[in-house]
Amino acid sequence: DAGVTQSPTHLIKTRGQQVTLRCSPKSGHDTVSWYQQALGQGPQFIFQYYEEEERQRGNFPDRFSGHQFPNYSSELNVNALLLGDSALYLCASSLRGGRETQYFGPGTRLLVL
Amino acid sequence: GQQLNQSPQSMFIQEGEDVSMNCTSSSIFNTWLWYKQDPGEGPVLLIALYKAGELTSNGRLTAQFGITRKDSFLNISASIPSDVGIYFCAGQGGGADGLTFGKGTHLIIQP
Numbered sequence: 118d119a120g121v122t123q124s125p126t127h128l129i130k131t132r133g134q135q136v137t138l139r140c141s142p143k144s145g146h147d148t149v150s151w152y153q154q155a156l157g158q159g160p161q162f163i164f165q166y167y168e169e170e171e172r173q174r175g176n177f178p179d180r181f182s183g184h185q186f187p188n189y190s191s192e193l194n195v196n197a198l199l200l201g202d203s204a205l206y207l208c209a210s211s212l213r214g215g216r217e218t219q220y221f222g223p224g225t226r227l228l229v230l
Numbered sequence: 231g232q233q234l235n236q237s238p239q240s241m242f243i244q245e246g247e248d249v250s251m252n253c254t255s256s257s258i259f260n261t262w263l264w265y266k267q268d269p270g271e272g273p274v275l276l277i278a279l280y281k282a283g284e285l286t287s288n289g290r291l292t293a294q295f296g297i298t299r300k301d302s303f304l305n306i307s308a309s310i311p312s313d314v315g316i317y318f319c320a321g322q323g324g325g326a327d328g329l330t331f332g333k334g335t336h337l338i339i340q341p
Binding site: 161 | 233234236270271273275278318320332
């Protein structure tokens with residue numbers, strides 16, 4: 118049973134660039150949530166995708182956008198990168214629009230220079 | 231963004247000792263979760279609590295959902311070296327809400 122997978126594992130970008138991160142949910146899961154984890158902090162909720170729509174959103178600017186595909190996989194896009202966007206980006210998958218337990222992937226480490 | 235109040239921030243204990251950590255919030259949550267995160271990896275679910283007052287065990291781990299719905303604790307009995315890591319509490323308000331996390335408790339075990 119494949120767990121949550123994310124790609125790439127690490128990424129280095131410069132300020133002002135754009136980045137796309139990818140997530141494949143756990144087999145059988147239909148909901149994907151994205152979190153940002155700064156160094157020394159707990160994860161912060163960015164948004165959740167279910168039925169190919171953004172259903173919930175945390176306190177993040179619209180530079181952060183996403184997409185969910187018919188196979189339930191998801192992308193997180195960040196435009197106009199800032200130094201403060203450097204963090205571990207975590208994807209979590211679950212069932213039924215997030216009403217079931219969320220399982221996390223290993224994350225993508227983004228460094229913005 | 232909002233974070234839960236998790237304490238202690240770090241713990242230095244001897245192998246074999248029991249561990250206790252807790253999490254409080256100013257808001258009510260309908261679900262409390264405890265995760266463990268090892269360096270370079272994502273959080274792994276340890277225990278999920280769905281009802282106020284619920285006490286749940288998973289091996290040497292025991293967690294409780296506070297009756298006010300604003301707090302939870304996690305106990306680890308007879309700690310072993312592989313218990314080292316960062317433990318996070320997380321609360322979920324509505325059924326489909328994103329999770330709100332604490333800042334984590336760093337557990338360090340001295341052999």
